[in-house]
Amino acid sequence: MENINEEEKQEDDSKINEKDKKENDFKKPEEEPSIDSIPGVGPKTAEKLKETGYGNMMAIATASAAEISAICEIGVPTANKVIAAARSMLNMGYETGLDVLEKRGDILKISTGSNSFDELLGGGFESSSIIECYGAFGSAKTQIAHQLAVNVQLPIEQGGANGACLYVDTEHTFRPERIIEMARAKEMDEKKILSNIYVGKAYNSDHQILLVEKAKDMIKEKNIKLIIVDSLMSHFRSDYIGRGSLANRQQKLNTHLHTLSKLADAFNLVVYITNQVMSKPDMLFGDPTQAVGGHVLHHAATFRIYLRKSKGDTRVAKLVDSPNLPDGEILYKITTNGVEDM
Numbered sequence: 001m002e003n004i005n006e007e008e009k010q011e012d013d014s015k016i017n018e019k020d021k022k023e024n025d026f027k028k029p030e031e032e033p034s035i036d037s038i039p040g041v042g043p044k045t046a047e048k049l050k051e052t053g054y055g056n057m058m059a060i061a062t063a064s065a066a067e068i069s070a071i072c073e074i075g076v077p078t079a080n081k082v083i084a085a086a087r088s089m090l091n092m093g094y095e096t097g098l099d100v101l102e103k104r105g106d107i108l109k110i111s112t113g114s115n116s117f118d119e120l121l122g123g124g125f126e127s128s129s130i131i132e133c134y135g136a137f138g139s140a141k142t143q144i145a146h147q148l149a150v151n152v153q154l155p156i157e158q159g160g161a162n163g164a165c166l167y168v169d170t171e172h173t174f175r176p177e178r179i180i181e182m183a184r185a186k187e188m189d190e191k192k193i194l195s196n197i198y199v200g201k202a203y204n205s206d207h208q209i210l211l212v213e214k215a216k217d218m219i220k221e222k223n224i225k226l227i228i229v230d231s232l233m234s235h236f237r238s239d240y241i242g243r244g245s246l247a248n249r250q251q252k253l254n255t256h257l258h259t260l261s262k263l264a265d266a267f268n269l270v271v272y273i274t275n276q277v278m279s280k281p282d283m284l285f286g287d288p289t290q291a292v293g294g295h296v297l298h299h300a301a302t303f304r305i306y307l308r309k310s311k312g313d314t315r316v317a318k319l320v321d322s323p324n325l326p327d328g329e330i331l332y333k334i335t336t337n338g339v340e341d342m
């Protein structure tokens with residue numbers, strides 16, 4: 001506009017710059033081709049895909065033909081063609097062990113705040129994996145979730161991933177006050193830290209599933225590097241009661257975990273899930289505590305860690321399953337500052 005005076009204009013510009021700066025606080029990941037460029041995807045189809053959370057190539061490449069067919073109202077064979085095209089544009093398929101090794105160089109490791117805990121995990125909570133912590137109430141599953149939500153925002157050199165966090169809270173135990181304490185301990189800007197944690201309260205298992213499905217849209221935009229589901233099983237356990245519904249529950253759980261695993265892999269991010277335990281009364285030797293969720297969960301988690309309370313603020317973490325690390329046990333503590341070495 002002509003009559004806008006120079007000062008106002010400058011102020012406007014600086015506002016825009018500030019907004020840009022805020023949005024660009026984190027480095028944006030590499031651009032991938034837009035979905036409009038997939039052969040067979042016209043503007044109308046692209047619109048439908050975007051509306052339903054399939055607005056990026058990876059989402060389409062990893063979708064099933066039935067999903068795409070239903071969303072776009074196209075036949076399954078055409079849907080298959082669209083998926084195949086997206087896959088070839090993303091260059092998916094087999095790769096050599098050397099390629100895999102090279103890619104592992106991109107793996108991020110988020111520090112827990114305790115050196116011994118990090119060492120137990122080969123450097124920290126690893127991206128491109130699902131990491132499960134299970135343990136009784138008060139064993140620090142949620143405390144670790146809070147600490148990771150802070151630490152993911154640290155620069156990579158300081159044990160972070162320079163990214164934001166998506167927090168699916170199923171037990172309504174997310175506490176911003178706790179985040180503030182942990183951020184202050186690290187002399188980080190608490191408001192900025194809180195504004196990079198996107199909390200979704202899940203009211204039942206279907207809602208939980210939906211929140212994770214919707215994550216796809218946010219990951220790139222907000223540079224999410226950590227997805228937390230605290231806790232994974234509580235809604236599933238109360239929504240599906242009785243033996244008759246168990247198969248149904250496990251099927252839903254399987255799909256849910258599959259979605260999480262796809263996100264971890266496609267976007268090189270950490271998925272942290274917490275889990276409850278049950279007592280196995282028929283076990284004669286050893287610790288009778290066992291994670292709930294059955295085989296489905298056992299196979300989906302890349303790393304499984306068993307947490308226990310010890311005297312005072314001392315806590316025990318035991319690595320019980322990992323693809324490449326020896327099992328082991330370490331001590332750490334929870335203080336006002338968060339997770340720390342003994």
Ligand code: GTP
Nearest residue numbers: 135136137138139140141142143144313334335336
């Ligand atoms: P459930 O969700 O109930 O299964 O337990 P959880 O494993 O998630 O436990 P959570 O992480 O909530 O741990 C709670 C415990 O952490 C408390 O009992 C305290 O011992 C400890 N804790 C929480 N906040 C603080 C704090 O500010 N200082 C100290 N020293 N300890 C804390």
Ligand code: MG
Nearest residue numbers: 141142171173
């Ligand atoms: Mg908890």
